[in-house]
Amino acid sequence: MALNFKQETFRDDYSYSNSAHAIRRFPFPFAEDQYMYSVNIEPHTKGEPGSVYEFPFDIDEHYVAECLDKEITLMQDPGRYHALPHMMDAQWDFLELTMTALANDYPEHFSLSRNGQTWTWDNKPLGVCDTFTFGDSSTLVREPFDYIGRQVQGDFVLLDQRDGTLYADAGIVTSQADWSLAFNVGMSWKEWHGPVPRATEIGVMDRALKYLLNLQLANPVRRLNWTMTVNPRLDTSPENYPYWGGDRNKVNTDNVGDLVNLRVELQSLFRLPRSNAIVFSIRCYLMSLKDVTSYPRWAKRLHRVQKTMHPDLIEYKGMTKFHPIVVDWLSKFDDGAELGIGTHPE
Amino acid sequence: MNMIDVKVAAIKQVTPLIKHFTFVKEDGSELPSFSGGSHIVVALDADGRTYRNPYSLMGSPTETDAYHISVRRQENSRGGSAFMHENVSVGMTLKITHPVNLFTLAKMAHKHILIAGGIGITPFMSQIEDLKRLGVEYELHYAFRSYAQAAFVDELKKSCGSSLYCYGDSDGERLDMQGLLSWQPLGTHVYVCGPSPMVVSVIETARNLGWPEHSIHNEQFLSPPVGEPFKVQLAKSEIEVEVPAEMSMLEAIEAAGVKAEYLCRGGVCGRCELGVLEHDGGLEHHDHFLTESEKASCRKIMPCVSRSKGKRLLLDL
Amino acid sequence: MERGYWIKSKPVYTSLVWHEKATSHLVLATGIGGMAVLKLFQQMHPRQPVTVLYARYAQMDADYSETLKKVVPENLYIFKFEEALLASLKEILPDTRMGLRLYVAGSEGFIWDVAGVAKQFGIDDAEIMKELTDTLARSVYCVHCKSVTRNVTTNIVPCCGCERMLFVRDHFSRNLGAYMGLMVDAESPGELPAIEEIYP
Incomplete structure (x- = not known):
């Protein structure tokens, strides 16, 4: 089924919106009334047709607009892409993984033809068509990871595995929830997750690391993470914090439903074959609180989760200023009815 | 775990004790790429039970039309290697896991010293292909009992040239571990795969010379030992x-x-x-x-x- | 700060102790860090060759060069400033071998400058023994304009590049050798918390 790509923006006038279809397939992350940080990793296996889990890399109606936003961010700040020299094998691994998946899963929009090492990549929605030699960076306009990273929704970090840990040694990061690639590049797993509160104490990060070190080819895994963002802004980077931080003051009882967005990251991890590196894919989904209330079950669940949230986590996720307004607004939608376990909308 | 169905395409007796097996996909398609030092687990059904044995992938990681493993017939074999030697024939189908790498090359090393003892040569066969492709400085030191019993010496000579150093015990050739590890440039990593005493010796020598832990790598797969019920x-x-x-x-x-x-x-x-x-x-x-x-x-x-x-x-x- | 809350990206520094297993030792220090070198030689004179590079001037004035000359038997090189010491380090490292152990004593800025040089020669910072002497002053990386402001002793500091007021976070990048600085008043322009000297 061909996708209908929307024209919209993730900055300035924020014309981004979700269709009814996009709302229904939104990866709502709360299966229970209480939230606590946990490993919550599961196999990234094929999900139901139409769901965000149908394919390894989800392409949706926001694809073209999101890639355009990515271009703007990278043009303004080339430091959002960084790859240490020893990651070149991993770069080609990443290119192969994503091109193969997109061409296979969305044949109306993408095609890849391979003739030995000579590959031709045709990206119809973005109007890109290039022939290059696999393994030879000089035949592409940019480094392979940079080249294809711009043509897939989401952020990507390539993790090198050595000395019993993982190092974030390359990344293309333009839609992050407040962390800096330029600052974090080259960090080990523990350094990178240094600022996560509480979680480290209960050993969540150690367990997740142990699990990922044994991640196998052809057996990717995924988890959901979430936060809330004022305005549907992809680039909530620390780099540009001076430009978006002030938006947190703008939330009030009248506009909270439109202004505050539930921001869900579908994080998936794939072992790469030639480099033995891991690609950490962070795919961001945004939905206004008003859209969340399209489904009463989600509105009730979100209210309960937010009401019982630990203050440290509220602070860590940068929601302190507007969180009480969110809880108060959501309370109107919660009649206290029992919901049962599960993230389904109805 | 996702398993891959493969067919045994060829078997070659390399030495009196070592057989080389070539696996291809049944439908002729390509196998997954892998990184030097990877192994697969081969599942074998025999005598009413399933043996699952790990073997290093040899050959170039970039050539994925076939996988290559070598199996040394173990004395006191509990069945795995004996079964591979006696019962596996060309045309048979087997199940294997996707490649897993627990013996990776350190990508940031400036130089690599690879030390193999006997059948411990196998993981290095794929690693040298990666090293050559990346153009990184390396030396392969290969020790064995005798030239007659050593696998792949001619092949290695061709592929490694002056980076290969062989030590035939029966010819009185010994690897001077202390000498080798005392005079390496900063940023060198050492890798060893072979019989347990050799692995221990390399690790101890490097440690005593002040090599940092993270620059010493070894692969020492154990066969499950026989014990009391x-x-x-x-x-x-x-x-x-x-x-x-x-x-x-x-x-x-x-x-x-x-x-x-x-x-x-x-x-x-x-x-x-x-x-x-x-x-x-x-x-x-x-x-x-x-x-x-x-x-x-x-x-x-x-x-x-x-x-x-x-x-x-x-x-x- | 919350008690028991420890940011794991922040380096842990220890007192210098000789590695028992080594083929040679290279000790680097500035200013008051000379005392850490003297303490090392109090432990023992190692059997293996030792080289000491010492720069006299650092943040805190404390010149140990005369005492070092008496204690360090040979291969002591004294410089005026850190820059000359680092230049000399770059010349020494290509001729050294695996088994060399590195020891650094000085300010955090100096420690990570040394680690940066060593990295080019394949030495991981985890292999270097580091003692923080001298000042606690931090290098601060401005996440907005990417400038590094050095010798920061306060919780909040104006960026030397973009002049924004930066809050000095406890998040450290070994790659940059600096702590993260984040604009402190982005959400409420002009409202600054009290500026205090906490890294003297």
Whole structure:
């Protein structure tokens, strides 16, 4: 089924919106009334047709607009892409993984033809068509990871595995929830997750690391993470914090439903074959609180989760200023009815 | 775990004790790419049980039309290597896992010293292909009993040229470990795969010379040792499993139909770790994964290679 | 700060102790860090060759060069400033071999400058023994304009590049050798918390 790509923006006038279809397939992350940080990793296996889990890399109606936003961010700040020299094998691994998946899963929009090492990549929605030699960076306009990273929704970090840990040694990061690639590049797993509160104490990060070190080819895994963002802004980077931080003051009882967005990251991890590196894919989904209330079950669940949230986590996720307004607004939608376990909308 | 169906395309007797097997996909399609030092686990059904043995992938990681492994017939084999030698024939189909790499090259090293003893040469066969492709400085030091019994010497000479150093024990050629490791430039990493005394010797020599831990790498797959029989009770599955002398605990658990996690099946990766709830007489740890204090606590065990010293274990599975 | 809350990216520094196993030792120090070198030689004179590079001037004035000359038997090189010491380090490292152990004593800025040089020769910072002497002053990386402001002793500091007021976070990048600085008043322009000297 061909996708209908929307024209919209993730900055300035924020014309981004979700269709009814996009709302229904939104990866709502709360299966229970209480939230606590946990490993919550599961196999990234094929999900139901139409769901965000149908394919390894989800392409949706926001694809073209999101890639355009990515271009703007990278043009303004080339430091959002960084790859240490020893990651070149991993770069080609990443290119192969994503091109193969997109061409296979969305044949109306993408095609890849391979003739030995000579590959031709045709990206119809973005109007890109290039022939290059696999393994030879000089035949592409940019480094392979940079080249294809711009043509897939989401952020990507390539993790090198050595000395019993993982190092974030390359990344293309333009839609992050407040962390800096330029600052974090080259960090080990523990350094990178240094600022996560509480979680480290209960050993969540150690367990997740142990699990990922044994991640196998052809057996990717995924988890959901979430936060809330004022305005549907992809680039909530620390780099540009001076430009978006002030938006947190703008939330009030009248506009909270439109202004505050539930921001869900579908994080998936794939072992790469030639480099033995891991690609950490962070795919961001945004939905206004008003859209969340399209489904009463989600509105009730979100209210309960937010009401019982630990203050440290509220602070860590940068929601302190507007969180009480969110809880108060959501309370109107919660009649206290029992919901049962599960993230389904109805 | 996703397994791959392969067909045995060729078998070659390399030395009196070593056979080289070539596997291809049944439908002729390509196998997954892999990185130098990777291994696969080959599943074999024989005598009413399933053997799962890890073997290093040889050959170039970029040539994926076939996988290559070499199997040395082990004395006192519990069946795996003997079965590979006697019962596997061209045209047979087998199941293998996707490649796993627990013996990776350090990508940031400035120079690599590879030290192989006997059949320990196999993981280096794919690593040298990666090193050559990347144009990194390396030396391969290959020690064996005699030139007559050594596998792949001619092949290696051709592919490594002056980077290959051979040591035939019967010709009185010895590798001077101390000399080799005392005069390496900063940023060198050393890798060893071979018989246990050799591995220990390389590690000890490098440590004593002040090489940092992270620059010393070894692969030492263990075959599950033969031991005394014992009983395992599985707390969650609520069943009891007999572990015979020549079977590993993991194999016995699998044979009883209980799904258990595993990856390397050689005591290295830690994936099959199980909690020990009760024991009567201690644990016989053979793995390289648990720390000494974890081993002493008797609360965790690697069922792929470790056993009970007593008659009975209660596991959290 | 919350008690028991420890940011794991923040380096841990120790007192210098000789590595028992080594083929040679290279000790680097500035200013008051000379005392750490003297303490090392109090432990023992190692059997293996030792080289000491010392720069006299650092943040805190404390010149140990005369005492070092008496204690360090040979291969002591004294410089005026850190820059000359680092230049000399770059010349020494290509001729050294695996088994060399590195020891550094000085300010955090100096320690990570040394680690940066060593990295080019394949030495991981985890292999270097580091003692923080001298000042606690931090290098601060401005996440907005990417400038590094050095010798920061306060919780909040104006960026030397973009002049924004930066809050000095406890998040450290070994790659940059600096702590993260984040605009402190982005959400409420002009409202600054009290500026205090906490890294003297």
